[in-house]
Amino acid sequence: MTSHAFVEFFNVSKSYDGQTFSVLDFSLSVERGEFVTLLGPSGSGKTTCLKMLAGFEEPSSGEIWLNSRPVNQVKPWKRNIGVVFQHYALFPHMTIGENLAFPLQARRLPRDDITRSVMRALDMVQLRDFAERRPAQLSGGQQQRVAIARALVFEPDLVLMDEPLGALDRRLREEMQYEIRRLQQRLEVTMIYVTHDQGEAMVLSDRVAVMEQGRICQVASPEALYEEPQRLFVANFIGENNQVEGRIVNHDPDECQVEVAGQIIRAFPVAIDENDSHTCLTIRPERVALNPPPDLYPNCFEAEVEDIIFMGDHLRIHAALLGRSQFIVKIPNVIGHGGILPGDTVTLGWLVTDCRALDLKQASPQPINRNTTVNTNLGSEQLL
Amino acid sequence: MLNKARTGAILLALPLTAFILVTFVAPLGSMFMRSLYDPLVADIMPETLAALEEWDGTGLPAEQVYALAARELGLAREEKTIGRLATRLNRDTSGMRSVIMRSGRALKRAGDAPWSETLPDINPAWGEADIWQALVRTGARVTPIYYLNALDLTLDSDGGVVRQPEDRRIYGTLFIKTIRVSLVITLLCLAIGYPVAWLIAHSPPRMSRMLLVLVLVPFWTSLLVRTTSWIVLLQQQGVVNDLLVRVGIVADEQRLTMIHNMTGTLVAMTHVLLPFMILPIYSVMRGIPAVQMQAAMSLGANWPRAFRQVYLPQSLPGVGAGCLLVFILAIGYYITPALVGGQSGQLISNFIAYHIQTSLNWGLAAALGCVLFVAVLLLFLLYDRVLGLDRMRLGA
Numbered sequence: 001m002t003s004h005a006f007v008e009f010f011n012v013s014k015s016y017d018g019q020t021f022s023v024l025d026f027s028l029s030v031e032r033g034e035f036v037t038l039l040g041p042s043g044s045g046k047t048t049c050l051k052m053l054a055g056f057e058e059p060s061s062g063e064i065w066l067n068s069r070p071v072n073q074v075k076p077w078k079r080n081i082g083v084v085f086q087h088y089a090l091f092p093h094m095t096i097g098e099n100l101a102f103p104l105q106a107r108r109l110p111r112d113d114i115t116r117s118v119m120r121a122l123d124m125v126q127l128r129d130f131a132e133r134r135p136a137q138l139s140g141g142q143q144q145r146v147a148i149a150r151a152l153v154f155e156p157d158l159v160l161m162d163e164p165l166g167a168l169d170r171r172l173r174e175e176m177q178y179e180i181r182r183l184q185q186r187l188e189v190t191m192i193y194v195t196h197d198q199g200e201a202m203v204l205s206d207r208v209a210v211m212e213q214g215r216i217c218q219v220a221s222p223e224a225l226y227e228e229p230q231r232l233f234v235a236n237f238i239g240e241n242n243q244v245e246g247r248i249v250n251h252d253p254d255e256c257q258v259e260v261a262g263q264i265i266r267a268f269p270v271a272i273d274e275n276d277s278h279t280c281l282t283i284r285p286e287r288v289a290l291n292p293p294p295d296l297y298p299n300c301f302e303a304e305v306e307d308i309i310f311m312g313d314h315l316r317i318h319a320a321l322l323g324r325s326q327f328i329v330k331i332p333n334v335i336g337h338g339g340i341l342p343g344d345t346v347t348l349g350w351l352v353t354d355c356r357a358l359d360l361k362q363a364s365p366q367p368i369n370r371n372t373t374v375n376t377n378l379g380s381e382q383l384l
Numbered sequence: 385m386l387n388k389a390r391t392g393a394i395l396l397a398l399p400l401t402a403f404i405l406v407t408f409v410a411p412l413g414s415m416f417m418r419s420l421y422d423p424l425v426a427d428i429m430p431e432t433l434a435a436l437e438e439w440d441g442t443g444l445p446a447e448q449v450y451a452l453a454a455r456e457l458g459l460a461r462e463e464k465t466i467g468r469l470a471t472r473l474n475r476d477t478s479g480m481r482s483v484i485m486r487s488g489r490a491l492k493r494a495g496d497a498p499w500s501e502t503l504p505d506i507n508p509a510w511g512e513a514d515i516w517q518a519l520v521r522t523g524a525r526v527t528p529i530y531y532l533n534a535l536d537l538t539l540d541s542d543g544g545v546v547r548q549p550e551d552r553r554i555y556g557t558l559f560i561k562t563i564r565v566s567l568v569i570t571l572l573c574l575a576i577g578y579p580v581a582w583l584i585a586h587s588p589p590r591m592s593r594m595l596l597v598l599v600l601v602p603f604w605t606s607l608l609v610r611t612t613s614w615i616v617l618l619q620q621q622g623v624v625n626d627l628l629v630r631v632g633i634v635a636d637e638q639r640l641t642m643i644h645n646m647t648g649t650l651v652a653m654t655h656v657l658l659p660f661m662i663l664p665i666y667s668v669m670r671g672i673p674a675v676q677m678q679a680a681m682s683l684g685a686n687w688p689r690a691f692r693q694v695y696l697p698q699s700l701p702g703v704g705a706g707c708l709l710v711f712i713l714a715i716g717y718y719i720t721p722a723l724v725g726g727q728s729g730q731l732i733s734n735f736i737a738y739h740i741q742t743s744l745n746w747g748l749a750a751a752l753g754c755v756l757f758v759a760v761l762l763l764f765l766l767y768d769r770v771l772g773l774d775r776m777r778l779g780a
Binding site (some may be wrong): 051054055056075076077079080081082083085086087089091092093102103106107150151154 | 676678679681684689690693694
């Protein structure tokens with residue numbers, strides 16, 4: 001361990017009862033100035049990681065290093081970490097100004113400096129006129145901005161955010177996402193952000209760590225997570241995917257052949273076992289071509305259209321393919337797409353690299369359903 | 385529709401309203417009346433009192449007054465109301481009981497010579513102005529005397545308000561003692577109850593439920609049992625003294641007196657009233673999210689500072705409610721001091737009970753009760769002024 005990243009988790013585990021683990025063998029490095037998101041369904045241990053880093057919980061095993069020194073034994077008030085909580089945790093008996101002054105008074109700064117810093121922080125979140133109000137007199141979005149200002153006002157080295165936008169409505173949430181990103185880049189502060197909303201993670205993060213049942217599945221940039229999921233859980237959690245289960249009949253480093261319902265699909269091997277074992281193929285709905293010119297795609301199969309759903313900027317086609325129904329295809333709403341009706345027989349085609357063969361064993365028992373509309377938009381954004 | 389709903393609401397509240405009127409407002413009103421209105425003497429000796437209006441208040445009244453007094457005393461003896469008359473007059477001027485009772489008995493045998501001579505013959509007291517002044521004083525139907533007595537004041541022979549002689553001033557000090565003891569009990573309850581409430585509010589659910597049951601168990605035990613168990617524990621040959629002697633902290637011949645005095649009252653009442661402190665504080669604490677302390681600590685405040693500036697202020701509404709509850713209960717508490725208070729541990733309510741049950745001076749008992757009521761009301765208003773009743777909460 002010669003040179004350390006700014007924040008480092010070394011094989012951290014946390015168990016409250018000694019039997020089940022909330023966090024298991026968690027390792028992660030975060031560089032100074034980086035924005036890293038812990039993404040996962042509820043109960044995946046992401047908030048526990050945050051609490052251990054903030055010092056509210058102690059790891060059962062493993063070490064956490066902050067700024068090149070271990071902090072397992074350091075009290076929360078000596079860590080100099082700003083935390084934004086899910087329900088803001090503003091102090092209801094203090095005014096907004098007093099809330100912001102609290103961390104500065106705790107650091108025994110001179111009164112003039114405190115006043116100046118508080119006003120600057122209020123300006124930063126455009127709430128200068130609210131200093132004398134109490135938190136209960138502010139709207140949810142305003143309270144959230146105060147909570148963020150309070151976590152930044154004492155210029156911490158690191159800011160943690162625990163689902164800070166969870167209680168806001170969608171429009172406000174999107175607005176705040178950009179505001180958080182803008183602040184983080186302007187102040188060049190290191191940020192670790194927890195959310196179960198993959199859209200949020202995509203917009204904000206330099207890197208995303210996808211967590212499942214206390215472990216990290218994959219840590220990568222948003223693009224890499226979407227385009228190159230290493231595990232089925234990630235493929236399902238980020239964006240939308242068609243899953244096709246099949247048996248591996250042959251595999252090379254660059255390509256494998258998988259038998260599904262008596263036909264062979266050519267796929268890109270990511271995490272597969274020996275021949276004859278089962279695998280799960282994932283294909284993004286927007287990477288499926290409808291009635292492609294012949295010989296353009298190595299995978300081409302006949303399918304029957306079950307349903308067509310108009311989504312505005314794109315169409316969603318549900319088709320029966322290879323003996324399974326509800327195979328989803330997204331086609332952009334451009335000139336000349338029309339003419340397909342439910343019951344028609346069509347050809348669907350896709351590339352080998354867009355069809356990733358992942359390990360069945362890593363499938364999450366309950367994939368979380370996502371808002372498909374948001375996913376689609378984000379998906380195409382990331383692709384551009 | 386609205387009218388129907390309103391009628392329904394009134395009908396629903398009717399039984400309670402009736403109950404409160406009969407069991408609460410009516411007795412309270414009657415007691416309040418008694419503290420001011422005392423028609424006893426006026427009812428027994430109406431004519432004597434009417435005749436005494438002519439009297440100048442010094443010297444002796446006319447023969448006619450003596451005659452009326454003798455007749456009405458005789459009537460009172462026949463109707464067996466003379467005992468109450470004697471008690472009432474005795475309360476005004478001590479020694480009057482025997483004067484009246486003896487006169488009543490003697491009048492039966494006396495002839496009807498001029499009463500202004502016969503009565504002083506029966507008892508020389510009738511030859512003094514004092515007894516007539518006492519009759520005039522006690523003859524007023526509406527009287528401030530009970531309130532004056534409750535405040536250690538009395539009327540002198542000219543009708544002026546003066547302080548009681550030193551040896552009869554008991555209630556002023558008693559009121560102050562009662563308020564002081566109640567404050568001490570409230571503070572003891574707070575000192576013991578706040579940490580317990582904290583523990584219950586912040587333990588894991590199972591533990592917290594168990595602790596809560598432990599707090600509530602005393603409610604299922606008779607107050608009498610709880611109070612008498614303190615006698616078992618604290619008496620001179622009791623468990624605590626035995627333990628102290630066994631360990632050698634206290635010598636056997638110097639066992640501590642911890643019961644039947646003020647210590648006993650303080651200990652037992654603190655125990656009895658503790659749940660009333662713990663429960664409101666607990667329910668307010670439960671409404672304070674755990675992240676509040678975490679937020680304060682992450683912002684750089686160490687535990688004591690975070691507690692002082694963030695947790696404590698948010699728990700104050702519960703503290704206020706608990707203190708008010710305990711204080712008001714303590715100031716009127718009767719049974720525990722009566723059982724374990726001995727001589728020195730008696731509070732104002734014990735004297736009220738004494739006047740109701742033993743001395744049968746209901747007027748004074750009522751006046752003491754009303755003074756207590758007003759004192760509590762004033763403290764309540766003071767509390768509202770200083771801390772604000774609207775900030776008080778019994779739950780989150």
